[in-house]
Amino acid sequence: MTRYQTLAALLARRIEQGLYRSGERLPSVRILSAEHGVSISTVQQAYHLLEEKQMITPQPRSGYFVSLHKATPPLPAMTRPAQRPVEITQWDAVLDLLNSRQEEDILQMGSGMPDVTQPTLKPLWKIMARLAQKQDPRLLNYDTLQGLPALREQVARLAIDSGCQLSADDIVITTGCHEALSVSVRAVCQPGDIIAVESPAFHGTLQTLRGFGIRVIEIPTDSATGISLEALELAFEQWPVKAIIVVPNINNPLGFIMPEHRKKALLSLAQRYDAAIIEDDVYGELTWEYPRPRSLKSWDLDGRVLLCSSISKTLAPGLRVGWVAPGRYRDRVIHMKYIATGSTATQTQMAVAEFIRQGHYLPHLRRMRQIYQRNYETLNCWVRHYFPCGICVSRPAGGFLMWIELPEPFDAVRLNRTLSESRLQVAVGSLFSASGKYRNCLRLNFALPMDHRAEQALAVLGAAVEHAMAACAVDALPALSTE
Amino acid sequence: MTRYQTLAALLARRIEQGLYRSGERLPSVRILSAEHGVSISTVQQAYHLLEEKQMITPQPRSGYFVSLHKATPPLPAMTRPAQRPVEITQWDAVLDLLNSRQEEDILQMGSGMPDVTQPTLKPLWKIMARLAQKQDPRLLNYDTLQGLPALREQVARLAIDSGCQLSADDIVITTGCHEALSVSVRAVCQPGDIIAVESPAFHGTLQTLRGFGIRVIEIPTDSATGISLEALELAFEQWPVKAIIVVPNINNPLGFIMPEHRKKALLSLAQRYDAAIIEDDVYGELTWEYPRPRSLKSWDLDGRVLLCSSISKTLAPGLRVGWVAPGRYRDRVIHMKYIATGSTATQTQMAVAEFIRQGHYLPHLRRMRQIYQRNYETLNCWVRHYFPCGICVSRPAGGFLMWIELPEPFDAVRLNRTLSESRLQVAVGSLFSASGKYRNCLRLNFALPMDHRAEQALAVLGAAVEHAMAACAVDALPALSTE
Ligand SMILES: Cc1ncc(COP(=O)(O)O)c(C=O)c1O
Ligand SMILES: Cc1ncc(COP(=O)(O)O)c(C=O)c1O
Secondary structure, three states, X not given: OOHHHHHHHHHHHHHHOOOOOOOOEOXXXXXXXXXXXXXXXXXXXXXXXXXXXXXXXXXXXXXXXXXXXXXXXXXXXOOOOOOOOEOOOOHHHHHHHHHHHHOOOOEEOOOOOOOOOOHHHHHHHHHHHHHHHHOOHHHHOOOOOOOOHHHHHHHHHHHHHHOOOOOHHHOEEEOHHHHHHHHHHHHHOOOOOEEEEEEOOOHHHHHHHHHOOOEEEEEEEEOOOEEOHHHHHHHHHHOOEEEEEEOOEOOOOOOOEOOHHHHHHHHHHHHHOOOEEEEEXXXXXXXXXXXOOOOHHHHOOOOOXXXXXXXXXXXXXXXXXXXXXXXXXXXXXXXXXXHHHOOOOHHHHHHXXXXXXXXXXXXXXXXXXXXXXXXXXXHHHHHHHHOOOOOEEOOOOEOOEEEEEOOOOOXXXXXXXXXXXXXXXXXXXXXXXXXXXXXXXXXXXXOOOOOHHHHHHHHHHHHHHHHHHHHHHHHHHHHHHHO | OOHHHHHHHHHHHHHHOOOOOOOOEOOOHHHHHHHHOOOHHHHHHHHHHHHHOOOEEEEOOOEEEEOOOOOOOOOOOOOOOOOOOEOOOOHHXXXXXXXXXXXXXXXXXXXOOOOOOOHHHHHHHHHXXXXXXXXXXXXXXXXXXXXXXXXXXXXXXXXHHHOOOOOHHHOEEEOHHHHHHHHXXXXXXXXXXXXXXXXXXXXXXXXXXXXXXXXXXXXXXXXXXXXXXXXXXXXXXXXXXXEEXXXXXXXXXXXXXXXXXXXXXXXXXXXXXXXXXXXXXOOHHHEOOOOOOOOHHHHOOOOOEEEEEEOOOOOOHHHOOEEEEOHHHHHHHHHXXXXXXXXXXHHHHHHHHHHHHOOXXXXXXXXXXXXXXXXXXXXXXXHHHHOOOOOEEOOOOEOOEEEEEOOOOOOHHHHHHHHHHHOEEOEEHHHHOOOOOOOOEEEEEOOOOOOHHHHHHHHHHHHHHHHHHHHHHHHHHHHHHHO
């Protein structure tokens, strides 16, 4: 890199980190030249480069300004849920979200569905067709409870990439990650027990805990580094927390990867308070960096981590193939699995095992990572362009989900209602809280093709948000005056 | 029918009902002729016919005797479980049974697996191949929570045969009948609640109840007419029973069909004590009579019956496609379904829906009923031939399961251990009790081909039973003398 490129990169990073905010004036050429010990023309070249990238805008006679809407919005701040055990609500809202799957003409920006249209999935279809043509009756009969050995071997092999040493016998196959989570919860807890969760957290996990009569403590979570270990420790001190559920690699909904030292610290905290960790790795293979980050399980020496995952986000959720590496809870997990559904479907397990064994999985992953990253960049532009100022936006390190925080008292539930007229739907933030927090947040899916229809949807969404925020501001006035 | 045929049929029925027992002398030709007002030669012709069928044996100068081992063994008597809430155990034994699925060289006479090798399943394979060839990405993505409308429509249509008026919207698709049962239990009960079950009862149901912390009351059950309504009423009077789980049509393991008037009486009892009924109909389509018997659900006016079923026994358990018609508990069932596994696999649902829609289901059922009935007759002969006297044997009205009761203190658990050397396995009776009763019973599968290997197995089994019973008799002596 030349000098001016280095300087431009530095300035771009500052803008992205929100050091210079949207519309703000940048330092003069003279000051920058002095600060960085470079020539005036180097600074000018750097500014030209950023101008080309539409990150900054020159204003005649005043210098350069950070382009409006072009600056990266700041990250959501550390969340601050109530740190005491709460009952979980929100089922009706979750149901609304899930029911909209039925309506084909709705653009489902709120869903957690991956893109299943890529040609790298063709071998999977072929394998399924061939399995059906072979007519092996064993595929129609009950599989063993633990799952197909051929699949368990492939899962164990893939786990090496996340730093895990597992054998096929350490794996239990489940009906999706959902079942992996629910049998894990039931293996480590009794009704009435307390589990600590990130906040926000995946609504499926919250509903599962609710269904089993578990109380949850929502722990403050940072959108870049994950669950607050300090707050978690406090919770451990105050309450008999039995287990922690985390999504440390590509969190849903915040998109972060927990830094390694924090992962290790989380594990030792769990050891200290003798709690189980349920690690949900369902998005872990979809990180944009390669090789993928390590799982908590990879440092787990005493078998207290139950690693749950599936092919739902990487390959095809409709096959309902997931798994858990349950550590020391293996026997109980198998029992709970029997209780919930009996054995897992045989043929779909075989198809997935074959797909991985034949070497189609990693090329598919590579492609999906690229597509999602490109989609993310596009969505990011559109959000900056179409949304009003004053919002915070997550910076996912992979996957296909974006979390947007709007100023309170913005109400995403109300927003969704107006959006349904435009056949558009987002996931409202309150789904991701046991106690109905985050109504001012929403989650967007960028596994959808980022085409003209999506851009139009973003424009509608941005306008609706702007409108709603303006209405909030007006709403807030009488409330103030009557108090 | 001619006169002598009518008379022979009458005598055969008496023998089958145990009125004339094995080895017993039959009335003289003269007496029968007087009793029935027919000629002596008619009686002689009737006896000859029965002799041809090997049901009776002539003894020179003494007349006719019921053939040894050819008489139908009596039915097991009404069971007498302890009628108070108990904790469920037996998981280890269930696990042993399930694990033997892995060992291909074991003849699994204890399993609940159907025959999935018949040519009437070919269209299913074809449909699956065609679905894979079409490469419709929707099949790879999440289905709706309630399940594929196309499948729900077919299930509702089939339910007409059991007397039910259901619409597609009354059905929730599940991952096998197992999940249907477990979400139903969770929809109507809380941990600590009491549920009444038949005794013996399907081990999967018992383990599910155990997993959810439900206490069960085992109700005496008759091997011809089903759960004792008198005992059930007593249980209702003494305990706060929240629900009843029954398998009224082709009970597992006893094989009975509850008579209609008892079904109706069961329903009104549930109404009177405001309890839910979880009706497990998984074998209901496999009755040898046609049309199939009505389900409890067909009389259910106030939505208290949750009808659970699947294609596992009729088509293919490996596909894991089941359903529940949850009546008034629909919303809670959908919630519990979300919690357990999320939505059901899309493609397998589609394949089953197509198979039924294209009209392959009923011809397949017809064939399976015939095969199982023929297998039953063969197994029945072998049991009479190879087993010692003094046993009781169920008379299934369909399905592919036979229940054998041996005199106490015979121990089927110990028997199974010796059988494993012969690569043979049966289901021990104690699996079917919450409290470890029925160790003197075993359940045999006759969906297996009743071929030479099976006959050999029956011979080994019969000899082992005879040996064990003799040992029991010896064991019992010192116990008597020291008391
Ligand atoms: C964090 C997380 N865990 C688990 C799941 C459920 O995965 P599956 O579809 O494999 O059951 C999801 C799906 O939305 C998810 O986002
Ligand atoms: C009475 C009964 N109910 C339910 C089941 C479970 O059926 P599925 O395989 O559809 O989960 C069985 C299977 O053995 C059964 O015998």
